[in-house]
Amino acid sequence: MFERLGLTVALARREIESRYRGTLPGRAWIIIAPFLMLVVYTFVFGHILKSRWGADQDTSSFALTLFSGLLLNTLLGECLSRAASVMHSYGNYVKKLVFPLEVIPLSVVLAGLLNVFIGYLVLLVAMLLLGHPLAWSVLYLPLVLLPFLVCLVGLTFLIAALGTYFRDVGQIVQFVLILALFLSPILYPLTSLPESARSYLALNPLTIPVETVRAVLFGSPLPELSQIVAYHVTAGVLAVIGIGLFMRVKCGFADVL
Template structure:
């Protein structure tokens, strides 16, 4: 029961902290007339993607060591382990977005009809996360230090993405660098579908989708290529 409660409680507590820091102290906003409630929901939409991203990658670094008893069994399909991490984080994020939609309905700010495309908009991000999860799981089996490196990079990517602040708050000559962050395009797309903010250009979405497919292929290929040595190093 506590585990199920934590699915709702963990993102809510994180939302309260970030809303206080960025909404009341730093007074960040995605619009001049935006109230605290709208700001919190907008912030929450980005934090959910960051949570999915961070949960999958941080757990991937140690997933082979944590389940070494399964990895050492020749009949066990080790590719299930990275996929289970992505699936679990996807469920948690899905519950979070359901909470956002319900909250918007209760606050008399129902989302537009475009919200039905929300699952489709998350597909490229899901492919990206899956590819990175397979890569990190493969490297993490051989190198213990991968976990520390991943934790540092996750914090860096969070603050170098429009999760905690709008892209319009940055100089125009800096904004295009944020597009290299795997969180940027999905966060902008989700907020556009939920809150009616500007959608990223089609070319950027297409480029991100192509990069996600290539990343998935490379990640799965690398994992399958090196998994034969997992049992030996574990």
């Protein structure tokens, strides 16, 4: 078990280093990237488009609220986009019968999680600098992110398995990620939609985590308890399906690659 954990961490480190290899700032991009994203979205949506979550919300509050949701979208996009081709990238490892292939999708999630962790640290620092005091509920942030991570692991394993056999999975994933962004309350408040449409947005894997994260960070209303419970159950089912399918078909990866 500890050997596989070590392999997962090593591969995650390789994923991160390969992403920033050859760049001038190097690993500093892990901090620079979320900071630049916060600045750009603040300027575009806050100053140019004059977007607000509420009539009494200022530009900085809107930017922080927007950024908190974009971080989850970034994590989902990074993991699923990479998962579609990750087994092809590690073809030499796949052909080694003794190598535990399940650590490869896990390393993708771990690498993405590190980037988002840094992003949330940037967000918390920005909240303090912009005069938004941190409530004690921020301590619940890792807990409320847990079901999203479970869901993400399941989806990553599922996409990794399908992407090994079908190259066009990557193209489909990119289209689905665009839909997931615009059909979630990241760029707009959920209350701006008709009541009948809100329940459909709850089917998006981003909706409940985004609303829950904003509740613990900014004190906005939590989703309904029934929706939270349903999301936990669905995340667990997706994890079982994704990991189960991956373990079932991984014996054929070497023949495909």
